[in-house]
Amino acid sequence: MNQTISTLKRLGSYLAYQRVKLIAIILLTAAAAGLALAGPYLIGVALDDYIIARQYDGLLALCLLMLGVYGAGSAVGWLQANLLADVSQRTVWRLRGDLFVHLQKLPLPFFASKSHGELMSRTTNDIDNVTNTLNQSLIQIISSVIMLLGSFAMMLLLNVWLTLVALVVIPLIVFVSKRIAKATQRQFKGQQQELGSLNGFIEEAVSGQRVARLFRQEERTAARFGESNAKLKKVGIKAQIYSGSMGPFMNMFGHISYLIIAGVGGWLAVRDQATVGVIISFLAYSRQFSGPLNEVANQYNLIQSGIAGAERVFEMMDIPSEYDGANGGEEASTVAGKVEFRRVGFGYGEGAAALRDISFTARPGETIALVGPTGAGKTTIVNLIGRFYEIREGQILIDDKDIRDWDKNKLRSQLGIVLQDAHLFAGTIRDNIRYGLLDATDAEVEEAAVQANAHGFIMKLPEGYDTVLSAEGGNVSHGQRQLITIARALLSDPTLLILDEATSSVDTLSELQIQEALKRLLKERTSFVIAHRLSTIRRADTILFIKDGEIAERGTHEELLARGGLYAQLHDSQHLQEA
Template identity: 50%
Template sequence: MFKQIKDPFSYSREKLGAMYEEYAPRADRPKVQNWRQTLKRLWSYLTYKKWKLVVIIIMIALSSALALLGPLLVGMGIDRFIVSQESSVIGVFLLLLAGVYILHSVTVLIQQFMMISVAQLAVFHMRQDLFHHLHDLPIPFFDKRQHGDLMSRVTNDMDNISTTLNSSIIQVFTSLLTLIGTLAVMLWLSPLLTVITLTIVPLMAVGLKWITKRTRILFKAQQRRLGDLNGYIQETMSGQRMIKSFSQEPRVLEEFHHKSMELKQAGFWAQTISGFIPKLMNTLNNVSFALIAGAGGFLAVQGVITIGVIVVFVEYARQFTRPLSDLANQFNTILSALAGAERVFDIMDEKKEEEPEGISPWKTIRGEVDFSHVSFAYDKENGQTIKDISLRARPGETVAFVGPTGAGKTTLIQLLSRFYEPGEGQITLDGVDINKASRIHLRQQMGFVLQEAFLFQGSLRENIRYGRLDATDEEVEKAAREANAHSFIMRLPDQYDTVLQQDGDGISQGQKQLISIARALLADPKILVLDEATSNVDTITEVKIQEALERLLKGRTSFVIAHRLNTIQQADQIVVLQDGSIAEKGSHEELMKQKGFYQQLQASQMEHYVS
């Protein structure tokens, strides 16, 4: 099924060039990332427990000082107890040396334990802020984003940040302090040997610059490709019925293979090039050791330095290059985490839904809705979706929207719900512009029964109670009876406590719709929206749904989207939409007398049913 790649390295080189082209910063491309700002924002999350950070910094300073003190004592011991052969206080010296290393281990343990606590608290607050912000974003944001990619940012990217904060922060501070302390002590012991040791630094700087310049691009590509793959997996899991219905498994597997291969290549080169760092550092460590051994031996013969100083320098040379190596390795880890943090902050920087300040302008709702010269376009380049719509729904009226697909029926409901804002005109509720009221206040007055009834994982009782969380069990069961759902619920093994799987798996589509109607009845909204609520159900269930809807519609201003015209013949107003404009408007009898577009739709449906 899949094309075999005989030369994966050749394939990888092609992909590598494409990744550099795609993710490398350009002068003509605005920079999405700001590493300094991202680090600053990450640091702000670490300061929730400042006293712990102070203790951690103190422990890091102590552990770094003790790490420097150990080799210095070893060198002094060699000169005093081996070269000079003194033995009077060797026991005290050994106890002191043991104490230094034990205390070093204790300080390292304390700082790691406390850093994990601080890091997990920071990630907790960061994840909370991200999730809260997601729920403050407008519907258009979610319409334009792949849900799997959003999931990847909440899970994979946050886990990456968590892992990095747990260890990398301590490692960076420890490496910096050790580097500075080592250099200071080396200069104090022998400036000449220090200069010889530092000759490897330019080579190290050039090598690290070459590596990190590439890994920065590659880790960003890896995170992006991971998000794409997760998004595709989530999409295919949600669409399994559709995939199997059209026998598209081979195409889905091939697309997964392609995306997985792209992630593999990005990960391969990111890890391969970053893996050059320890090889480079080991090579330079060996060069440094050879230089110190050769130059130190010559200086010792000349009596300039002692053997103990050479031993100290050999150890310090390793301590000098090890922090550089650790910093370089952590730099790659931090780059990967920053790439994830950048994606998280990118979501957190998205503009929230703007809400007017103040309380709800409605104390009691009558339910008069007025569309006044409303026009709207999802994408201005593709033209307006609805054009100059004006209509009025009086309190308690039922208004039905009919028309071909793409005529603008659902768009009108989206505007009424303030999921989108009109480009022109205004929509009022009881004479108040809905844009001057908060979305929460507006939607609290509305109930929705959609074509695809969405149920949460949980009991049937809790799914109905979602309409009003403070409802009692008696109120929940009353709503279920009025929705004609009580009888089938009582036949279930656990009745109202029956636990549904994700998206209501376990009951039929019609039964889901009855639960959705019960939920709306419990919410007792003043304005009701029905979007093809009787589609995709059998005739018997349709009758039950229609009976439940009659109870639900009573006394409420209702907007009904219908494709089955026989279901809306009793509507007070039928608005016929065509190409985003109102073609006709009136009752069923009035529209049939006009013998226009509505009459043609009615006739075509009758022919369809007869045939």
């Protein structure tokens, strides 16, 4: 319950940005409720003062007044609904924007622990649930509160004893609704979690279609989907059963209350302690009193779904940003390029150490090559240089200053990365290259492409630099994607450079083009190169052979070959394979 209240308060803080419109909505709702409350009273007057008394003078005017009241109520309701739609959409727009901005600032370990589908579910499905709740339930809640208070006041005004009778079932309603609410919210939160898991599986299955078909795993994938889908169905049914039970219970209590009021009212009328018009009006007000409770109950599943969605959204927004308290505050104008590791140790989460006692120095302009078996810790080392992860022990120095004293954004602005899996965004080739320097001119973009050996193939495309790439650059070859990312790195003009398997998985011609482009990129930059093909790192100033998270060997290409150790063995095995 405390968490629900906290969630509603935070959601209310987003609504507070539009307090003027909210006040207008409340006033319109009050006006609509007032007009609705006037109806039963006028009906009672028509019965007692005109129809039963057989005084028809003025009855037509009263009927026209009632028509005007109901018509005005409809007009106010229409205006209210339009204003609410504007408020709810703007509120969700702000919430979605804040969530995405925060998502962009979360540390990489968070993304490693969550599937893409689950993150998509939180930024789309959960937000949509909040939207639906605001659109359909907010006005109902406001209207219900006003109608409850107004109806109660009119009931007291008409007959105190009948009002006390109407309140008999209220304690029972409160008790049952609280029990159902607690169980329902738990089920809806579980439903959202299962939906996130299912979305994650679907995203994985769609992106891995080629592998699944190659290994004939379609049936197994379908079976796993069926299991996940069945879990979602099971928890979804429970959520709907719990939430759906609220409406029938509320209707039952409403009918019981109505029957009791009708019976007591009839008894009072027989004893001439209440007029027929008063009884009819009171019964109408009792319906208006219980009606809002029924309406809220009928939307209870939507309300609980929205609260559960908001909880999951705020849960993500409460995860500390990587800039919270650990960003460093000093912003130097440039990075000279000296990088030093001093007995660095690191591990992912609480697991075993991935790096132990790593020490080396890269002077400005030098190239450090990292080689070794898969999983040895090569990529971990370069991730630490960009402060994508924080070290457990030891020290990393950039230009003789602790890396934790550098502003992360400033440090990363001096860092260029070319990865094995070249990531391109949906958009033009020009925009993808300009991603490295957003204010670059077209001439600067094209010059970077020339330096990266990408200009030639780009100009052969029908639209040239305006060619629209599909997601992940699926409409160009792997080698061409690499050249585009090299052009992007060249345009950003970094001081520190990371090349992670940049020439693997490409044909010989593409490799030669990439190698030539990389020579230009490496020039006068402190570079860290990860490669399985040792032919690409022969000119490195220092080669570090990483094994089991430790530096097993270090030296130049010639020195390591002469030593006849692990590096020499790897070199000889590759030489035999190429032969």
